[in-house]
Amino acid sequence: MPKVVRLRVFQGITGSAGQPAALAKGLRQYGVDARSIIIGDNHFSYAADDVINCSLSDWVSIGRYLAEIVDSYDIFHLHMRPFFYWNPNEFYFPALLDLVLLKAAGKRVCFHFRGSEVRKPSLFRATNRFHYADEDPDRLFKKFNESSQEAYINYISAIADRVFVTDPELQSYVPGSIVIPRYVQPPETVKARPLRGENPVVLHAPSRRGVKGTDFVLAAVEQLKREGHAFEFRLIEGRSNAEALSAIADADILIDQLRIGWYGVLAVEGFALGRTVISYIRPDLIHTFGADPLPLANADPETIIDVLRQHITQRHSREQMARAGREWFEQTHSAEAVMPLLVSHYQDMMLAPKPVDARTVQRLLEYQASLRSGSGWLSILPPALLENVTKFKYVNKNDGMAAAVRSMVRFLSRKLFK
Template identity: 30%
Template sequence: MRSIKVFHGTTEIAGQMGILSSALINKGHYSLGYNTFHSYLDYKDNLVNLDHETLKGTYEEILDSFDLFHFHYATTLCHDYSDLPELTRRNKKMIMHHWGNDVRFHDQARKNNPYVYTGDSPPNEVIHERLMKITPYIREAIVQDYEVYEYVKDYYEKVHVLPIAIDLKHFQPNYPSATKEKPLILHAPTNPDFKGTYFIEKSIEKLKEEYSFEYKRIEKMSHEEVINIYKDADIIIDQVLCGSYGLLSVESMALGKPVLTFIRPDLVSTFPSKIPIVNSNPDNLFQQVKKLLDNPVQRKELGMKGRQYVDKFHANDVVVNQLIDIYLNL
C-alpha cells in the first residue's frame, strides 16, 4: 500500500491529532497536525501550533502537500469553510472527526440524559448551519462513540465509530495498593460544569465524615504534569454528567486506576466489551465511591481490568489500523 500524506486540523482535542499522526507515521505514512486551539494542556507532539493568520499564509502550501484532510471538531482550514470546494476541485480525500461539544444538540442530549450539561456547545441552529456547510463536500465522519454518533448520523452518508487513541508507551500502570491506609481520590476537570465537579465535591464532603482519605482537584496544569500526579491516585473520578467516557478515563485506566464515570444505560451495550468503569451519576456517586473505599482489593482488580481494556481497544497501534481502513475506503 502506498504511503498517504495526511493533514490533521485545525483543533487539537485531547491530544488526538498528535497521537493519531504518531501512529500513522509508525505505519509508514506522513501525518501532521495544524492546531489553532491553544490551551494550558499544551499538546506538542506531531503538531504545528499556529494562529489563524499564519495558517492563512500557508494555505496554498498545505493544499499542495497533503493527499488526505482529516478535519476535527467541525473546523477546516477556513472559518467559513471556503476551502472545501477547492479541496473537492483538487480531488482531495476528506473526513470530519466530531468530538462531542461541537455537535451536541442541546434538546437531543437531554432526551436520553437527565444529567447532561451542554453549556459548552454552540446553539442548535449554529451546529446545524455548520453541518449544512460541511456535508455537501465531506460525506463521511468519525466519532468516538455512539453518544456523539446520534447527533451527526443524519447529516453524513457514513459515520464511523473509532475509539479514542492513546500511546501506551507513556503510561506505565501503577495499580492501587490494597494496603494503603489513606487512599488518594483525584478529579481533574477541564471544565467543572461539564464534568459535574459540584456533585463530585458534594459527595466527597459527605464521605469525609465517615472515611479517612485525601482528595485532590487538579486544574490548569499541562497534560504532562497531570499524568505524573495521576500515578499516585487510588481512585479517579472523571465525568458524571455527559453519559460517556473521554480521554481522562482512558488514561486513568491505562495507569491501572479504578475510574468513576457516567455511561448512559442505553449506551452501555454499544461499547466493544464490558467496560471496567464504575458507572456513576450524581444520584449514586456517593454510594459508588463508598464501595471502593470499603474495598481496596476491588480497587486493584478494577485497575488491572481497566489496563487490559485499554490495551485491547484504545492502544494507538490498534486504533490506527481501523483508521487506515476508513481512509482507504473513503
C-alpha cells in the same frame, strides 16, 4: 498489518485533547506519513509536530498556510473545525469553503467531531436526565446554538469523505457518522505506581467543572470524609497534559465525568495506566460495550457517593476494575485497535472519494450572502475578521457580496489550484 506507503495525512488544526498529535504519532508507526499541526493557542500544552503562531481568526495567514501545504498531503483529517471558521453561529464568507477547495484540489477530507460543537441541547435533554443544557456552563450552548449545529453537521456530512465521532454518545447527534475511538499512548517516561492497598488516592481533573459534574464530586468527597473513610482526594485544574498524566499515574481512582453520558480522553489515559475509572455512561448506550461487564464504575450525580465509597473501601473492587479498564484499553483504544481501523478508512476513501454535494455548497453560499447588509456587507463582520478581510486587495468595503465572492474564488483558485 502491512505497512502503508505513499499515504500522507494532515492532522489538525486544534489541540483537541491531544488527539491529532497522538493519531499522527500512531499512524507513523504503521508506515503512514502523518503530521499534526496546531494553529493558534494550545491551552493545555498538547504536543504537536508543528505549531503555527497566528490567531484562529486570521484567515489571511491561515489561507496562505493552507496554500503552502496543500500539495504536501493526500488526506486532511480535521478535528472539530476546518481552516476557515470563526463564529460557530454565523458562518461568514468564506467560512467552511476550504473543505470544498480541498476537494477540488483532489484531496480527501475526514472530519472528526469531538464534543460540544455537535451536542445538540434538545437531544441532550431528551436522552440524558443529568444534562447541563439549561445551566449552560461556560456558555457552551450559547456558543454553539442548535440551528447552527444542525447546519454545520449537514454541511460537513455532505462534503467530507468520512465523518468521524469519538464515541457512541456523540454518534447519537451525528447520523451516519463512524466511531473512531479515542487513542492515547502515554510516554514511556510516565510510570504508573502500583495501586495502594490502603488510603487510596482519588483524582479528579476537570477541564470544565459544570460539564464534568465537579460539584457532585466535591459533595461526595465531603460526605465520605464525614463518614470517616480513609482516602486522599486531589483536584487538579489548568495543568498541562504532561502534568495530568503524572497525576493519574500516582492516583488509584480517577473520576472522569458524571453528566455527559460517556467517558473522555482523561478516562482513556486512566485505562492505559491501570487506574480505576469512574464515569457516567448513558443507560441506552451500555449495550455498546458488548456482553462483558463495564470496564469502568458507572456513576451519576445521584450514585457517585455509593460508587466512590465502594471503591475506596474495597481494595478488591478497585483492583478488579483497574484490570478490566486496562484490558478495555488494549481492546479499544490502543494502537493495535485504532490504527488499522483508521488506515482502512483512509485507504477506502483514496480509492473511492465521495463527490461534493453542489446543492449543499450553494445553500451555504446563499446563507453567507444573507448575512450581508446591503452593499456594505463587510461592515457587519467582527472587527478582528474585518481587519484580515481587508488585507486582500481583491476585496474592499464597497464590494457587494457577489463581487466579493467572485474575486475571492479567483484568488483562492490561483493560490491553491495552479
